[in-house]
Amino acid sequence: MSEAAERAGGRPKVALITGASAGIGAAFATLLASQGWSVILTARREIQLEFVASECRRLGAPKVWKIPLDLSLPKAPEALALALIAERAIPDALINNAGYSRTDGFLSSAPEAHDAMLRLMLQAPVTLSRLLAPAMVERGYGRIVNVASLAGFLPATGGDTLYGPIKSFLIRASRGLNLELQGTGVHVSALCPGYTLTEFHDANGSRDQVSRAYPDWMWMTAEAVVAAGWRGVEANRLVVVPGLLNKTVAAVSAVLPEPLAMAMVKSQARRLKRL
Numbered sequence: 165m166s167e168a169a170e171r172a173g174g175r176p177k178v179a180l181i182t183g184a185s186a187g188i189g190a191a192f193a194t195l196l197a198s199q200g201w202s203v204i205l206t207a208r209r210e211i212q213l214e215f216v217a218s219e220c221r222r223l224g225a226p227k228v229w230k231i232p233l234d235l236s237l238p239k240a241p242e243a244l245a246l247a248l249i250a251e252r253a254i255p256d257a258l259i260n261n262a263g264y265s266r267t268d269g270f271l272s273s274a275p276e277a278h279d280a281m282l283r284l285m286l287q288a289p290v291t292l293s294r295l296l297a298p299a300m301v302e303r304g305y306g307r308i309v310n311v312a313s314l315a316g317f318l319p320a321t322g323g324d325t326l327y328g329p330i331k332s333f334l335i336r337a338s339r340g341l342n343l344e345l346q347g348t349g350v351h352v353s354a355l356c357p358g359y360t361l362t363e364f365h366d367a368n369g370s371r372d373q374v375s376r377a378y379p380d381w382m383w384m385t386a387e388a389v390v391a392a393g394w395r396g397v398e399a400n401r402l403v404v405v406p407g408l409l410n411k412t413v414a415a416v417s418a419v420l421p422e423p424l425a426m427a428m429v430k431s432q433a434r435r436l437k438r439l
Contacts, residue, residue, distance in 0.1 A: 176226040179307075180204040180248070180255040180296070182235060182288065183262030185212035188311055188360065190219075191386040192259045195394060197225035204253050206231040206244060207262065229253055235262050236284035241291035257307040258296050260289035260334075270325040278326065285330045293341065297350060306350035307397050308341070310334045314358040314410050317417040331356070339402045351400040355393035358410035359383045384410075 179196045183189040185207035193203050197220035205213050205220070210232040217228045231247050233240055248255065263285040266273055289310050300306025315321070316331030338354035345352060361383050389406045396404030405414045 176200060176202045177256040178202045178204060178227075178253055179257035179259060180206070180253075180292075181259040181261060182206050182292070183311075184216055184259075185209045186216075188357070188386045188389060189259065189261040190216045191390040192261065192309075192394070193220050194223055195387070195390050196257070197221075197223040197228075201225060201257070202227040202229075202253075204229040204231060204248065204251075204255060206233050206235070208232065208234045235288040236280040238283065240283070241288050241295065244292070245295045254299065255296050256300065256303070256305060257309075258292055259309045259311070260292060261309075261311040262288065263311070263330075265324050265327040267324050281326055282330070286333060289334060290337065293352075297341075297345070300350045301345065301348045304349040306345075306348075308338075308350065308352045309393055309397050310338045310352070310354050311393075312338070312354045312356045314356050314405065314413060316354075316356060317414045319422070335403060342400070342402050351397050353393065353397040353401055354403045355389070355396065356403060356405045356410070356414065357384065357389040357393075358405075358407060358413065360389050361385050 177200075179192070179201050181189050181192050181196075181203060184193050184203075184205035186209075189205075189207065193205055193216050197203055203220050203225050205217055205228065207213055210230070213230045213232060217230050220228050229251055231244060231251075233244055233247075235241060235244070264281070266277065266281065270278075293308055293310075297306065297308065300308075312334040313327070313331040315328040316333075316335045318328060320326075320328040335354045335356065338352050342352040384407050392406035393404050405411045
């Protein structure tokens with residue numbers, strides 16, 4: 165019997181993973197599937213979801229649900245919760261991973277685009293945590309991972325104005341929820357990766373720039389990030405920063421004067437524009 169099933173008295177544990185069609189979300193899905201968890205995969209892209217679902221089945225997931233859904237739409241988290249009830253799928257773990265960045269500038273983006281970003285990356289994790297955590301507390305077991313970013317420790321980048329502040333919110337909200345749920349058996353962690361080898365930078369059009377700007381040794385694989393994140397939430401660590409370089413950046417940012425941090429971010433942004 166798998167470890168996941170033993171914890172549930174023979175019933176395989178179930179993990180809900182948002183943004184599960186690629187990258188960190190897909191890596192969480194396959195890691196947990198390999199450990200005997202059933203997985204609920206949700207993302208916008210149904211074809212890519214099926215690829216991940218097939219891999220999870222191959223790795224031994226007892227059950228795999230696919231729920232194609234755009235969490236940036238109004239009331240999408242509530243719709244997802246209703247779908248889980250219909251499927252009789254009760255998550256023991258919630259991986260809030262869905263997200264993206266925008267590099268086209270605050271003023272160049274339509275207000276509707278900002279609304280969608282805030283719904284997907286800020287409101288959806290909060291709503292899903294609020295909807296699913298009570299049942300975890302009642303059962304005495306749960307794991308919530310909010311995938312934030314190293315950017316959450318740094319000043320916001322011009323042109324990508326909302327991304328860093330959203331991730332900073334997730335870090336602080338995760339800390340608060342972790343403290344509130346102490347002693348319940350429900351663990352909450354903010355996972356804060358740095359540069360990770362996924363399609364993230366392809367989606368926002370910055371792949372060529374960041375590939376030229378940062379050497380290979382600065383990048384981590386999604387699998388390494390996820391392994392660190394899962395170890396962290398199992399240990400009930402409030403914040404998980406994978407990789408020595410990223411840990412150093414996070415530690416330095418905590419003591420760096422704001423004007424100096426802002427100057428460094430501006431300098432790096434100008435360097436990227438020149439590439």
